[in-house]
Amino acid sequence: xxxxxxxxxxxxxxxxxxxxxxxxxxxxxxxxxxxxxxxxxxxxxxxxxxxxxxxxxxxxxxxxxxxxxxxxxxxxxxxxxxxxxxxxxxxxxxxxxxxxxxxxxxxxxxxxxxxxxxxxxxxxxxxxxxxxxxxxxxxxxxxxxxxxxxxxxxxxxxxxxxxxxxxxxxxxxxxxxxxxxxxxxxxxxxxxxxxxxxxxxxxxxxxxxxxxxxxxxxxxxxxxxxxxxxxxxxxxxxxxxxxxxxxxxxxxxxxxxxxxxxxxxxxxxxxxxxxxxxxx
Numbered sequence: 001x002x003x004x005x006x007x008x009x010x011x012x013x014x015x016x017x018x019x020x021x022x023x024x025x026x027x028x029x030x031x032x033x034x035x036x037x038x039x040x041x042x043x044x045x046x047x048x049x050x051x052x053x054x055x056x057x058x059x060x061x062x063x064x065x066x067x068x069x070x071x072x073x074x075x076x077x078x079x080x081x082x083x084x085x086x087x088x089x090x091x092x093x094x095x096x097x098x099x100x101x102x103x104x105x106x107x108x109x110x111x112x113x114x115x116x117x118x119x120x121x122x123x124x125x126x127x128x129x130x131x132x133x134x135x136x137x138x139x140x141x142x143x144x145x146x147x148x149x150x151x152x153x154x155x156x157x158x159x160x161x162x163x164x165x166x167x168x169x170x171x172x173x174x175x176x177x178x179x180x181x182x183x184x185x186x187x188x189x190x191x192x193x194x195x196x197x198x199x200x201x202x203x204x205x206x207x208x209x210x211x212x213x214x215x216x217x218x219x220x221x222x223x224x225x226x227x228x229x230x231x232x233x234x235x236x237x238x239x240x241x242x243x244x245x246x247x248x249x250x251x252x253x254x255x256x257x258x259x260x261x262x263x264x265x266x267x268x269x270x271x272x273x274x275x276x277x278x279x280x
Contacts, residue, residue: 003106003247004213005118007130010092014047021090022083022141023048026057027124028101036096043134045094045127049083049141053101053240057108064158064269066262067188067238068104073112077146080109084141087149091117097125097211100203103243107259113149119247122211156233156258158266162273164233165197171226174264175203175236175245183277188237191268193275195235200279203241206248219252231256235263 005013013021025048027036033054040050051057056079059069085091091109095101102119109117120126128134156164164170174194179185181200183193194200205222207213214222226232232254236242239261249257260266267273 002118003251004121005092006121007127007132010045010120010127011130011132013090019090021092022085023120024091024093024105025050025095025124026053026093026101026105027096028053029096036101039124041136043136045124045132046135046137047139048094049139051079051105053104057105064262064266066264066266066269068240068261069266070155070239070261071108073148073150076108077112077148081144081146084144086144086146087112087114088116089144092120093117094120094123094127097123098204099123099207099211099213099244100241103247104240107154107243107246111151111154111259112146113151121213125211153256154258156260158260158262158270158273161195161233161235161260161267164231165195168197170231170233172198172233172235172260173201173242173245174198175201175234175242176264177202180237182279183275189265189268191275193277194280195264195267196274196276197280198235198276201245203236203244206244213251214248216251216253219248223249223252223254226254228254229256231258233258233260235260235267237263238265239263 013019023045025040025044027039029035059071093102093105099119106117106119174181181194186192234242234245246257
């Protein structure tokens with residue numbers, strides 16, 4: 001499958017007699033963490049299972065690691081297996097329509113070694129806009145065993161980021177809005193600004209204004225100033241909005257792209273780390 005699929009594609013695929021596709025609903029609202037779960041119980045794409053960004057797709061928040069640290073992968077693999085997903089099961093993921101949370105779930109499965117995962121363009125909103133209906137029926141599937149094959153080259157952590165920025169051995173992208181990047185506003189954390197050396201690429205710019213994804217050619221132009229032969233580390237506030245940028249970079253042909261899961265919320269948890277507020 002491609003990185004992004006449409007509602008019409010998904011509907012057609014789900015009707016195929018031999019289809020083994022599993023749909024994941026990861027709708028979420030950071031201001032109201034239970035909103036997505038309630039919305040799922042009320043109505044969701046037929047056959048979809050719900051995973052919670054905080055409870056399923058993130059680990060326990062501690063002194064370091066950021067506001068959405070990586071979950072325990074063995075536990076997540078068991079949850080995926082229980083709903084009929086192994087490392088070869090085709091998976092389509094959707095959220096409210098912004099694709100930020102769907103991208104986080106996509107990245108986690110990618111990190112765990114899954115190659116057949118796509119995001120539903122425009123998510124739940126797109127599904128309804130295409131004339132499709134939802135259901136409140138909670139599905140059941142035969143359990144499978146998800147065999148983890150971690151992509152070690154897909155992730156870096158704070159010490160590595162600090163060292164690579166010091167030695168200018170990689171490019172660091174900050175996926176947050178320009179105002180947060182420059183420290184003009186910071187609604188979530190105790191410090192404002194960005195990791196020194198980071199360049200700002202707002203994650204929403206991989207999408208058109210209507211929420212659809214830009215084409216590979218458009219994304220290649222968007223990231224044209226970045227060299228394809230260098231390592232690119234992508235960050236944000238807590239490792240979520242960085243993920244659309246990762247997908248956008250991959251669609252544009254970049255190969256050496258990594259996530260800093262803890263991102264800015266992890267970086268500032270170390271008192272010795274400095275913060276920059278100027279454009280870089």
